[in-house]
Amino acid sequence: MGSWRRCWSSWLAGLALLVGYCSAEAAHADERPNILLCIADDWSYPHASIYGDEVVKTPAFDRVAREGALFTRCYCAAPSCTPSRAAILTGRFPHSLEEGANLWGFLPTRYNIYPDLLEKAGYHVGFTGKGWGPGNFQAGGRTRNPAGPAYKSFVQFLDECPKDKPFCFWFGSTYPHRPYERESGRKAGLSAERVRVPLIWPDCPEVRHDILDYYFAVQQFDRQVAELIAELEKRGLYERTVIVITSDNGMPFPRSKANLYDWGTHMPLAIRWPGVTRPNTRIENFVSHVDLAPTFLAAAGLPVPSDWHGRDLQPLLRGQARSWRDAIFTERERHAYVRQGNASYPARAIRTERFLYIRNFRPDRWPAGDPQLVFAVGPFGDIDDGPTKRVVLAAQHDPQRRHFFELACAKRPAEELYDLKKDPDEIHNVADRPEYATIKQQLAAQLLAWMKQTGDPRAEQDDDRFDKFPYYGNPAKSEKAKPR
Secondary structure (H helix, E strand, O other), X not given: OHHHHHHHHHHHHXXXXXXXXXXXXXXXXXXXXXXXXXXXXXXXXXXXXXXXXXXXXXXXXXXXXXXXXEEEEEEOOOOOHHHHHXXXXXXXXXHHOHHHHOOOEOOOOOOOOHHHHHHHOOOEEEEEEOOOOOEOHHHHOOOOOOOOOEOOOHHHHHHOOOOOOOEEEEEEOOOOOOOOOOOXXXXXXXXXXXXOOOOOOOOOHHHHHHHHHHHHHHHHHHXXXXXXXXXXXXXXXXXXXXXXXXXXXXXXXXXXXXXXXXXXXXXXXXXXXXXXXXXOEEEOOOEEHHHHHHHHHHHOOOOOOOOOOOOOXXXXXXXXXXXXXXXXXXXXXXXXXXXHHHOOOOEEEEEEOOEEEEEEOOXXXXXXXXXXXXXXXXXXXXXXXXXXXXXHHHHHHOOOOHHHHHHHHOOOOOEEEEEOOOOOOOOOOOOOOHHHHHHHHHHHHHHHHHHHHOXXXXXXXXXXXXXXXXXXXXXXXXXXXXXX
């Protein structure tokens, strides 16, 4: 009898331990926050009302920023959709991702991505809209988009999410990517007269209304975010969810998207994290999109891979960061197939509070693409087609306006340096001025050190390997896609 009682007692103790372990695991799962990433397509800083723009209205973005943190110095890793999204997913700069550094490429499976790591740790993951891409993820050996399993909607995703699991969802909007409905901004009641036209484009009605149509598309993205927030509130999930709102790269205008100037790389970013960030927090430190993946893993209590380049943003969000970056780095390789030989326009940049230094590795090439159609898009095809591009291209024949064409399309020197205190629109290259020689040398050295530290092939062997990777995009006026 004593033996039986001891056996029964041991069984009960084991059962209690098992129940306790399962309860602890369930509690742990409940404590881990949900993660919602809302990513716009071609949206530049500072085009949100909370940043002070007087025309565009972004109430959902503003709400998240007011209830959490608003970042004023967030930068994408590359001003091109595919590599920018790859950097977000991997926490690594694109030059370290081989084929993942180019538009219309693929992301090799040997690189860890945060949705997979979170899924293995018990998260329900998925995406809708534009995930990683454009590109061919199957060519890299993946069976699904790197952003996760595809869902028709956020509602479907939540309906299928187990109640005992936290979730991580990627909402990829196609706004404010071109094309735009002409006059959509004016019809929505937006004022062209109040638009601030950067000094890099002609100030004319065509450009003002093009910006207005872009603003209307930004507002469409913001409305989508508002619908996601409403769904979270409806299900009682709002206070348990980290919400991150940003863009992949800059606005689809000349000298913006696919360029390392601020109009191409400076991103809106707001993060709401209940229990971590105080309302109305304003963060002016330099942050990069490569910081998002480490932050998501840390939120889930997971270790950050040692070969990732980003940093967990929680010290900034909690107001506990004693030191942070004093500079940010951006880059680009091949955007579209718009140069003979499918060549890239490789460049790297360092941005500090006062200066922007750019190193153009192939100054003999056209930065916006060849003047004639090569394969994709059209002439100067790294600039998306639209009214502003047409105005800028027409300016090449107007002596009074030709400088706008040259800013966007003319060949550039190997080094560019801009004094942002005196030249916020980054128009006057002072790289050759003697009074800037010392700072140029310092920034060039910092840039090279970063390239070496992060394993950039161009730091040691500048062999144009990125130009040899396949391009899966469509030729101009054709629906058939094939590697080139």
